[in-house]
Amino acid sequence: MKELLLVGIGAGDPDYITMQALKALRRADVIFLLDKGPAKHKLNALRREICTRYLDGHTPRFAEGLQPERERDAADYRASVDELNRDKQAVFKQLIDEQMADGEVAAFMVWGDPSLYDSSIRIVEAIAAARGDLRFEVIPGITSLQALTARHRVPLNSIGRAVEITTGRLLAEGWPQGVDSVAVMLDAKDSYLRFVGQGLHIYWGAYVGTADEILIAGPLDEVAERIAATRAQARERNGWIMDSYLLRKAESADN
Ligand SMILES: C[S@@+](CC[C@H](N)C(=O)[O-])C[C@H]1O[C@@H](n2cnc3c(N)ncnc32)[C@H](O)[C@@H]1O
Numbered sequence: 001m002k003e004l005l006l007v008g009i010g011a012g013d014p015d016y017i018t019m020q021a022l023k024a025l026r027r028a029d030v031i032f033l034l035d036k037g038p039a040k041h042k043l044n045a046l047r048r049e050i051c052t053r054y055l056d057g058h059t060p061r062f063a064e065g066l067q068p069e070r071e072r073d074a075a076d077y078r079a080s081v082d083e084l085n086r087d088k089q090a091v092f093k094q095l096i097d098e099q100m101a102d103g104e105v106a107a108f109m110v111w112g113d114p115s116l117y118d119s120s121i122r123i124v125e126a127i128a129a130a131r132g133d134l135r136f137e138v139i140p141g142i143t144s145l146q147a148l149t150a151r152h153r154v155p156l157n158s159i160g161r162a163v164e165i166t167t168g169r170l171l172a173e174g175w176p177q178g179v180d181s182v183a184v185m186l187d188a189k190d191s192y193l194r195f196v197g198q199g200l201h202i203y204w205g206a207y208v209g210t211a212d213e214i215l216i217a218g219p220l221d222e223v224a225e226r227i228a229a230t231r232a233q234a235r236e237r238n239g240w241i242m243d244s245y246l247l248r249k250a251e252s253a254d255n
Contacts, residue, residue, distance in 0.1 A: 001133055002102060002104060003134075003136070004106050004134060005024045007025060007109055008021060008112060011111055012046075022054050025058075027105050028105050029060055030099055031060045032064075032107070033047060039240045039242060043111060060107070063099035065091040065094065092123050112141055114138050116144075116145070144208060148244055151205055152215060161181065164182050169186070180248060192247060199221075201218070201250050202248075204217065205244060216230060
């Protein structure tokens with residue numbers, strides 16, 4: 001039997017790691033790394049830093065899988081994500097088959113929490129269902145949204161109200177029904193700009209919890225252009241950007 005641990009490591013600061021995650025990582029014989037694009041180096045450096053700082057001398061080996069890139073701006077978004085996940089599944093499977101022995105424990109250090117805009121659980125579940133020699137466990141982590149709200153010192157929801165977690169792509173289609181707070185991730189196109197003039201408040205953060213962290217908050221009408229400019233500069237400077245934001249109808253901005 002092989003054992004796979006999907007370990008949420010928090011979304012930025014190495015200190016976001018939980019005791020449960022550390023206990024899981026200390027059980028691992030091998031750590032699988034799977035990141036892509038220009039952020040790969042920094043994110044994997046953070047993973048290695050967590051291991052160096054906190055594993056009490058336990059030194060699992062690292063095995064890196066080559067993660068395929070999704071076609072950006074693909075006309076059929078869902079089809080391109082499905083295709084990416086099929087490729088990812090092949091990479092995961094190869095790591096499990098070739099980089100760990102029977103009886104060993106492997107860990108994936110998942111950015112933030114595995115439940116939030118992350119395909120690891122779905123992929124590993126599909127692999128485990130197709131074979132009898134693999135069991136897996138999920139260890140929760142601090143999500144980028146928790147990091148964002150903590151740094152801005154605001155609650156995610158207003159009193160007694162719902163919050164919607166969505167993507168920039170979906171927000172661009174319009175304000176979600178029935179909510180006054182919207183948390184937005186994976187926004188490549190500054191979708192908040194279309195809501196200027198509607199009395200919203202924004203809490204925006206890039207690279208939250210890291211040394212590069214940038215935070216801007218205020219009435220959207222006043223700070224939208226500054227966020228757009230700061231975002232463009234940061235992406236230019238670092239070669240990539242990782243940002244999210246909370247948009248709130250102004251009357252509930254302080255709740
Ligand atoms: C593929 S999702 C992964 C989310 C992750 N599983 C989590 O729990 O936060 C990546 C998106 O998360 C957000 N994100 C992740 N880390 C972040 C950080 N440190 N600061 C701001 N946003 C972050 C960004 O919106 C980014 O596009």
